[in-house]
Each structure stands twice: as structure tokens, then as C-alpha cells.
Amino acid sequence: MDLYHRSSWCAQILEETNVHKTNQNMEKGMNFFWHHLFVVFVFATLLSGKSTIEVVTTLPDLREIAKEIGGEKVSVFSIAKGYQDPHYVDAKPSYIIKLRKADLFIQVGLDLEVGWVQTLLEGARNKKILWGGDGYVNASKGVTLLQVPNIDPTKLRAEGDIHIYGNPHYWLDPENAKIIAENIYIGLVRIAPDDEGYFQENKRQFISRLDQEISKWTLMMEPYGGRKIIAFHNSWPYFENRFGIQIAGFVEPKVGISPSPKHIKSTIDSMKRENIRIIIISPYYSKKIPERIAKEVGGVVVELAPSVEGMIGISNYFDLFDYNLRQLIDAFKKFDDEKSAGSGD
Amino acid sequence: MLIHRYIIIFVLTINISWGQTTFQGMNPNIGVIGDFSYQIHSNDVDLDRGFQFSEVEISFRMVLDPYARADFFIAVVPPEEAVELEEGFITLLSLPYSFQARVGHFRPSFGKFNLTHPPETPLATLPLFLGNFFGEEGLAATGVSLSALIPNPWDLYIEWNIDILNGEELASFKDNAPEDFLYLLHLKNFFDVSENHSIEFGLSTMMTKSDASGHETRLYGADFIYRWKPLIFGRYRSFTLQSETIISRKEVENQNINSFGWFLFLQYQFSKRWFAGSLYDYSGLPTSGDDVERRISAILSFWPSEFQTIKLQLQKSERNFSTPRSFISVYFQWTFIIGAHGAHKF
Numbered sequence: 247m248d249l250y251h252r253s254s255w256c257a258q259i260l261e262e263t264n265v266h267k268t269n270q271n272m273e274k275g276m277n278f279f280w281h282h283l284f285v286v287f288v289f290a291t292l293l294s295g296k297s298t299i300e301v302v303t304t305l306p307d308l309r310e311i312a313k314e315i316g317g318e319k320v321s322v323f324s325i326a327k328g329y330q331d332p333h334y335v336d337a338k339p340s341y342i343i344k345l346r347k348a349d350l351f352i353q354v355g356l357d358l359e360v361g362w363v364q365t366l367l368e369g370a371r372n373k374k375i376l377w378g379g380d381g382y383v384n385a386s387k388g389v390t391l392l393q394v395p396n397i398d399p400t401k402l403r404a405e406g407d408i409h410i411y412g413n414p415h416y417w418l419d420p421e422n423a424k425i426i427a428e429n430i431y432i433g434l435v436r437i438a439p440d441d442e443g444y445f446q447e448n449k450r451q452f453i454s455r456l457d458q459e460i461s462k463w464t465l466m467m468e469p470y471g472g473r474k475i476i477a478f479h480n481s482w483p484y485f486e487n488r489f490g491i492q493i494a495g496f497v498e499p500k501v502g503i504s505p506s507p508k509h510i511k512s513t514i515d516s517m518k519r520e521n522i523r524i525i526i527i528s529p530y531y532s533k534k535i536p537e538r539i540a541k542e543v544g545g546v547v548v549e550l551a552p553s554v555e556g557m558i559g560i561s562n563y564f565d566l567f568d569y570n571l572r573q574l575i576d577a578f579k580k581f582d583d584e585k586s587a588g589s590g591d
Numbered sequence: 592m593l594i595h596r597y598i599i600i601f602v603l604t605i606n607i608s609w610g611q612t613t614f615q616g617m618n619p620n621i622g623v624i625g626d627f628s629y630q631i632h633s634n635d636v637d638l639d640r641g642f643q644f645s646e647v648e649i650s651f652r653m654v655l656d657p658y659a660r661a662d663f664f665i666a667v668v669p670p671e672e673a674v675e676l677e678e679g680f681i682t683l684l685s686l687p688y689s690f691q692a693r694v695g696h697f698r699p700s701f702g703k704f705n706l707t708h709p710p711e712t713p714l715a716t717l718p719l720f721l722g723n724f725f726g727e728e729g730l731a732a733t734g735v736s737l738s739a740l741i742p743n744p745w746d747l748y749i750e751w752n753i754d755i756l757n758g759e760e761l762a763s764f765k766d767n768a769p770e771d772f773l774y775l776l777h778l779k780n781f782f783d784v785s786e787n788h789s790i791e792f793g794l795s796t797m798m799t800k801s802d803a804s805g806h807e808t809r810l811y812g813a814d815f816i817y818r819w820k821p822l823i824f825g826r827y828r829s830f831t832l833q834s835e836t837i838i839s840r841k842e843v844e845n846q847n848i849n850s851f852g853w854f855l856f857l858q859y860q861f862s863k864r865w866f867a868g869s870l871y872d873y874s875g876l877p878t879s880g881d882d883v884e885r886r887i888s889a890i891l892s893f894w895p896s897e898f899q900t901i902k903l904q905l906q907k908s909e910r911n912f913s914t915p916r917s918f919i920s921v922y923f924q925w926t927f928i929i930g931a932h933g934a935h936k937f
């Protein structure tokens with residue numbers, strides 16, 4: 247869709263090349279050649295421009311939902327990888343190149359990407375996707391936020407590196423994917439109103455599949471309602487709420503703060519006391535301390551994917567929950583079996 | 592100076608009271624950085640030591656409208672409590688033809704290191720050549736800057752900018768007539784070698800029109816950064832190699848003064864909060880072809896959180912002018928930030 251740049255760049259090269267021609271006869275042939283090449287370029291530009299909407303998202307989860315709604319009308323790219331900590335992405339200039347050509351930009355919003363999105367958006371010089379532009383989508387619009395801090399602002403940081411507008415990891419509740427889909431749908435219609443019907447149908451299909459899967463997942467998790475686990479970092483409240491598990495504590499004493507020996511000890515004590523055996527963690531955190539704690543309590547560290555492509559084999563939004571719930575259920579079962587084997591003696 | 596201080600206090604008060612009302616959304620991002628250090632400087636004869644509070648840097652940053660943002664950085668420098676405008680500029684984000692422009696007082700992109708405010712660099716001291724060729728705080732000047740990305744079929748990041756600046760206060764240009772502008776041209780290139788490795792290099796040149804007697808000063812610079820940062824464990828391990836160089840050619844009566852400076856900086860992050868670095872630093876003086884100084888430094892930094900950094904820097908300096916000729920310095924620097932600490936530049 248970056249029609250201006252590609253065509254002007256071609257034209258410039260063509261002009262420059264034309265200047266250097268000397269031979270009259272050759273010139274005729276060359277003119278013919280360049281003329282045709284130019285036509286081909288223009289067509290290619292027009293075709294590539296017309297055929298797909300370039301969508302850039304901050305996270306792969308948004309990318310996958312955008313793909314569901316946009317279907318064949320969009321080509322999608324996510325800046326962060328699913329196995330990367332989304333709070334700390336380097337604002338590499340190569341992402342600016344992607345954003346420069348984007349027609350639609352979708353972010354999680356709140357303050358998740360606060361350390362890197364602004365630099366990238368401003369560097370892109372692309373009016374369409376700047377805040378307030380037709381091609382800018384904040385996927386959090388309409389999401390009911392959890393853990394909105396109610397703290398005197400001057401003491402916020404005493405809680406560590408907390409999210410000041412509320413917890414932004416809302417894509418980990420599949421119900422919220424409906425709201426995300428709606429926001430993306432509105433954005434797509436804004437920039438490609440002719441395809442409204444197509445996007446609407448895709449959205450309908452996505453939501454109906456989502457409903458089916460949510461019933462399936464809820465059923466899978468039913469036997470484990472109220473089970474307590476420990477999380478390394480506070481990124482799972484939406485997941486916890488949806489699937490009825492209970493996150494009883496964190497390995498990090500405060501957000502982003504490494505645990506002290508005292509905190510490790512108290513985590514071990516409370517895990518033993520409450521018979522908690524599972525610690526969940528995202529792949530981008532060091533597993534050293536959680537593994538030490540797990541060993542101490544005879545438990546296990548379970549790596550859950552915080553995003554699509556966070557673990558091998560998770561290639562779309564549905565895989566994300568299939569994978570994570572399977573991991574959790576396997577761990578719960580393992581300890582249940584151990585327990586029943588133990589009581590059998 | 593006192594008046595300046597009251598203005599700042601006044602501005603802060605307004606913002607604080609705004610913060611408590613519904614106008615919060617109209618509040619710019621405010622950040623305050625304190626830069627405290629304990630320093631020891633010693634040679635064979637003397638030992639100098641003491642606490643230093645280098646500066647308090649106050650920043651106000653905000654998007655003005657859909658097309659522009661404004662940034663102000665004001666420093667209060669003890670003990671004179673001088674108030675300095677470090678930067679104050681508006682950036683027009685998306686001009687026609689994808690141009691971007693900056694107008695005001697800012698740190699121009701001669702090289703890469705200069706773009707970072709001194710308290711936020713990984714070093715307790717600036718590289719020598721920034722001080723020698725520009726000024727104590729590096730290069731900052733008033734003027735305009737225009738930049739654009741160069742479209743290319745390989746989708747590489749290639750950005751040029753041209754700046755027209757007032758620069759009569761900069762060390763390299765001090766004796767030029769004040770009405771002469773400085774012209775700066777910079778080219779920035781960035782490549783992702785792979786997901787975890789990247790290379791950035793830039794070329795800069797800066798010149799003045801001739802002074803009253805027809806003399807010119809030209810500066811040439813090159814900068815290079817190689818970064819390794821694994822995407823998956825990027826918060827625990829990383830490595831940076833950064834080098835920059837400057838060549839100066841200054842015409843004076845009947846001759847040219849050629850001088851040169853460069854540095855090489857290596858930094859390895861060996862855990863989430865710890866970095867070890869070393870710096871080799873060499874610089875001449877723009878006004879002399881013979882005077883040179885060099886330093887070698889070792890730096891250990893600890894980040895208790897994103898909002899504080901503690902650095903220990905050991906440094907050996909030598910020079911062939913002024914006394915003492917060689918000395919050893921120890922910096923124990925503590926910088927701390929409250930409020931917004933803008934998006935990290937890459």
C-alpha cells in the first residue's frame with residue numbers, strides 16, 4: 247500500500263538510468279525495455295497495494311486475531327515474538343521500516359508497551375497509524391481491567407514495576423478475545439470499508455469457534471476449580487479468573503523485584519503448608535529460583551506460554567489455551583496420582 | 592538565576608495540582624533525574640576527593656497534537672544552582688513525503704553517544720572527544736533539523752538528517768564568526784544480522800562557512816555499534832561493542848590543524864542487574880595538532896531497579912599537556928529517576 251514510495255523510487259532510478267544512455271540505437275531498445283519495466287513495476291505496486299492490508303501488531307496474539315478477522319485481505323506481522331518479554335522489547339529501527347509501510351497498527355495498550363511503542367511509532371513517519379489516525383487500534387478498548395491500582399500515585403513504585411492503569415495481560419482470557427476482535431474489526435472497516443461484510447463474517451466465525459472452545463476448555467478445567475498454584479510474575483489474573491484456578495502467591499515479592507532469601511523461604515513455607523506443588527512461569531524468566539523452590543517442596547515448574555508462539559507448537563490463538571491448559575492439567579494429574587498412590591499404601 | 596528557580600517550582604506546582612484534578616490527561620510526562628557521585632582524583636602529589644551532585648535534570652515531554660511532540664530538558668546544576676536549558680524542541684512527526692523536522696535547542700546526531708543525556712549514559716564520564724571538541728556536556732545546539740528515511744528495495748533502515756545550527760559556543764567552532772551557521776549531515780544505517788545480533792553504523796560531517804578571514808572548520812565522524820541480545824533471555828544477558836571517531840580539520844592562519852579522537856566501549860551484562868564494561872578513550876584538541884590525552888576505564892554498574900543505577904568507574908588518565916600528566920580517578924555514581932523515564936532509544 248506504500249504506493250508513493252515504491253513508484254517514485256522506481257521512477258527515480260529509471261530517470262537516472264536514462265540519463266546515462268549514449269547510443270542512439272540502443273536508446274530506442276532501452277526505452278522500450280524501461281517503458282515495459284516501468285509498467286510492470288507500476289502494476290506490481292498497484293497489485294501489491296490493492297491486494298493486502300499491511301497489519302503490524304505488537305504481540306503475536308493480536309496478529310493471530312487480526313488474521314482471523316482480516317483473512318486473505320491482510321498480511322500480518324508482529325513486532326514482539328511470543329517467547330519475548332513484551333514489557334522490554336528493543337525499539338529496533340528495523341521495526342520502524344515495518345511500521346512505515348503499515349496500514350493498520352494494533353497494540354495491547356495500557357502501559358504494557360510503554361517502553362518501546364512510542365519510539366517506533368514516531369520513527370515511522372506514518373500518519374495513518376499514529377495515535378488518532380484511522381489505522382491505529384488500541385485493542386484494550388472496552389476490556390474490563392483487573393488489578394487497577396488504588397494507591398497514592400507517589401507510592402506506586404514502592405509496589406515495584408506495576409502496571410499503573412491495571413493489568414494489561416488481558417488476552418489471556420479468551421472471552422476478551424471477542425472484544426479484541428471487535429476492536430480490530432472496527433479498525434479494519436475504517437480503512438477498508440468495502441470489505442465490511444467480509445470482515446463481519448470472519449468475526450462471526452471466529453467468535454462462534456471461540457465460544458465452542460471456551461466451553462471445551464471450561465469443561466476440561468472443571469475438576470481443578472479452586473486449585474492453588476504459584477506464579478513467577480503477575481501476568482495471569484485474567485487466565486486465573488476464567489479457568490477457576492487460584493494463584494496463591496508470586497515468586498517475585500513485588501513486580502519485577504528479585505526475591506530475597508527471606509521471601510523464597512516464606513514461599514516455600516506457604517507452599518508446604520497449603521500443599522501447593524506447581525509454579526507457573528513464562529519462558530523469558532530465569533527458572534533458577536523457581537526450580538530451587540519446586541525441589542524444596544517436591545513440586546514442579548510448569549512453563550506456560552504467555553503468548554502465541556511462546557512455546558513450540560503454539561501457532562494460533564486457540565493453540566495458546568490448548569497448550570497451557572494441557573500443561574496445567576498434566577501437572578495436576580501427576581500430583582493427584584502420586585497422592586492416591588501414596589494413600590493406597 | 593533565582594527567578595529561573597521560581598519558574599521551575601511554579602511549573603512543578605501547577606503540574607502537581609493538575610495531577611489531582613481531572614486535568615491529569617493534560618499533564619506532560621514529567622521525569623526528574625538526580626546525578627550524585629563520590630569522586631577521587633589522585634596523582635603522585637595530590638589527592639582530591641569529595642561528593643558531587645552533578646545535576647538535577649527535569650524533563651517535560653508530551654505529544655502536542657496528532658502531528659507533533661515537544662520535549663524539554665532543564666538542568667539545575669549545583670553549587671551555583673545555575674539553570675540550564677539542556678534541550679527544548681518540537682518534533683514534527685509526519686510532514687509530507689515522510690519528512691520529520693525538529694526545531695529548537697537539541698542534541699544533534701553527530702555520532703550516536705552524544706544523543707544520550709550524560710546522566711543516562713553507561714559511563715560516569717563522557718568520552719573525551721565529546722568534551723574536547725564540543726563542550727563539557729557534549730554537543731547541543733540551537734537550530735533546525737530535517738530527516739527522512741531512504742526507501743530501498745532491501746527494506747534496510749537508512750536515515751539521513753541535515754541540521755542547520757548555531758554553534759559558536761562549541762569548542763571546535765569558537766573562533767568562527769557568530770553569524771555563521773553550522774551544517775551537519777548524518778547518515779544512520781541499521782541491520783538485523785539475526786534475531787539476536789544487530790549492527791548500526793553512522794557517518795557524520797559538520798562544517799561551518801568560512802569565518803571573517805575565510806577559514807573553515809570541518810569535522811568528520813563515524814560511529815559503529817554491534818549488539819548481541821538474545822530475544823528470549825534479553826533481560827539477563829547482553830553484549831555491546833560501541834566505537835566512535837572524530838576527525839577535525841581546522842584552517843587557521845597559513846596552516847591546518849588536524850586533530851583526532853576516538854573511543855571503544857565494551858559492555859557485557861552478566862545478570863539481570865549487573866553490567867561490566869571497559870572504555871578506551873583517546874582525544875586531541877581541536878585547537879592544537881599536538882596535544883592529546885588518553886584514558887582507560889573499567890566500569891561496573893548495578894541496577895537495583897529501572898529507576899536507579901549505581902556505577903563504579905576506575906579510570907587512568909594520561910595527557911601530554913597541562914599538569915598533572917597522569918592521574919587516577921575513581922567515580923562512584925548514583926543516578927535516580929522519578930516519574931516518567933521516556934521510551935528507551937535504541
Ligand SMILES: [Zn+2]
Pocket residue numbers: 333409414415480481
Ligand atoms: Zn505485566
